[in-house]
Amino acid sequence: MNDFIVQLLEANGYRKTRLLAILRAIQATYFHIPKEAITLLSRLLGLPVSHIISVVDFYSFFHSTPRGQYDILFSDSITDHMQDKQNLMNYFSHQCQVGIGQVRKDGRVSLDNTACTGMCDQGPAALINGYAVPRLDRPKIDLIAKLIEQELPLAEWPETIFQVDDLIWKTGLLLNSRLEPGESLLAADARGLNATLNEIDQSKLRGRGGAGFKTALKWRLCASEPEQERFVVCNADEGEPGTFKDRVLLNRYADWLIEGMTLASLLIKSQQGFLYLRGEYLHLFEPLQAKLAERRRNGLLGDNILGKGWSFDIEICLGAGSYICGEESALIESLEGRSGIARNRPPYPVTEGYLNKPTIVDNVETFIAAAHIAIQGGNWFAAQGTEQSSGTKILSISGDTPQPGIYEVPFGTPISAILEDCLAEDVLGVQVGGPSGTFISNREFHRRLAFEDLPSGGSFIIFNRQRDILEIVRNFTHFFADESCGFCTPCRVGTILLSEQIDKLYDGYGSVGDIVALQELGHLLKTNSHCGLGQTAANPMLNTLARYPAIYQSKIKFPHFGPGFNLDEALQAARKIAHRDDSEAHLSQSGD
Ligand SMILES: Cc1cc2nc3c(=O)[nH]c(=O)nc-3n(C[C@H](O)[C@H](O)[C@H](O)COP(=O)(O)O)c2cc1C
């Protein structure tokens, strides 16, 4: 192990900021992070043991006890459940003789759940040793079980198992455009860098990651900081359930993204960029590295770009299974090799970001839009959309539609038109902007996709009338409870209480008091949480409670107070021990 770790550290330049990459490599080799590795890393990197342990504990892809040589994680998104995920997972468990949440005795295979893997358009999906496996069905599971028994290395498995498709159904302003490598950089040079920033301003481009901050303003603020060193960071963490458009952009339009990041580097005068790629997109890591290498060879990245004396390069950093790392300050912490805990703000990343230097963090789509605006001009972009939301939005549409995939629509488009585009029928409601966004009912389809009405980072999940609202809310609420970073009490405790209360209602033990408690809890989370995760964790419950109060009411059996579980069922073990199962040994609950 010694030699392995020393080589690993050499390859990573003994940089503490590379801790995640180093731990990923150790996990892949030893199927966990052994104690000896932690001691060695602590000594050689000069980091406290407690720091490394806390990082290992924080990220769901690291384990302190061994996982199987083939570690299978089933995606737990609501769309996976809608596509028979649970039955397939049980089938896998049976075929590979491994319990859910367990490692098989021979150590060959382990099975568990993981949060949404960004494959909602082609689920049910899983990760095998970190690599995405979409469109699971029984024949595919049979094949995987056979390959595992044969102990065939993953590299020799049929490629079709891992085939991820780019399902693009509707293109618009951006995706219909053309961009030759280097074109936006030359256009910016010809127009002048300040004038190019003015064009981006003119375009009224707002960030595509959800919050919608004005891009030109962010870049200008960063550029005006007195520091010499500045950083460009692409947020490719894409963890919001139902969002997968960045996955498609990273696969098909990587050139445009890198061009956009390079353009930003010219405008804010930065020499170093980072592409923070979510761990679930491991399959994109090598192709993206190859694209960076190609651009370096062609003089579009590295020293003296296009012979103009510009210098900029990009490093790809892989996440390790944590949704909160999409929040920009948590992302920066993670880039620095720490747990992804959101920082206090201000200061904002534009003034104190990576290594406390001025940093811009932007979404994949934002960089791509900026590259096109540099060529076509601000008015070209601002001509579409609405007053406060210019241009188009790329949506990831999944759920109850015969055509799940990517749709580019102008901002301002009514929800009804989007539903028509994707041929959705008999729709009960739509989750716009993912669980942290807004759930709208079928009475609201006249509403528009726009920052001034329904903003969205891209997630658009459709539910038909056969779906159970409470099951949807339960899935989303558990997601937030699992992904809370645990830093602040309102969110750490509140998300767990919320999910337990929803479970109680879902299982049929809810009382009127539980509904009141849910509302109070929702308010507490919104107003007292440290970051966006806690502030939005109650949205699915609050949105649906406001729209479908009858559904919540129909679940209430106990008018005032009720136990949180079935007392009679809980006594089953005692009856077994006492060898009694007569009527006297049973309890009846009021409301039964
Ligand atoms: C919990 C949480 C998760 C987030 N995840 C992402 C993400 O995966 N991708 C993203 O671009 N922005 C995400 N954001 C928003 C970022 O914090 C930030 O606003 C965004 O990257 C800024 O880029 P933009 O201006 O281009 O939108 C998240 C925010 C929160 C609170």
Ligand code: SF4
């Ligand atoms: S709100 Fe939740 S995710 Fe955000 S800092 Fe607090 S505990 Fe962490």
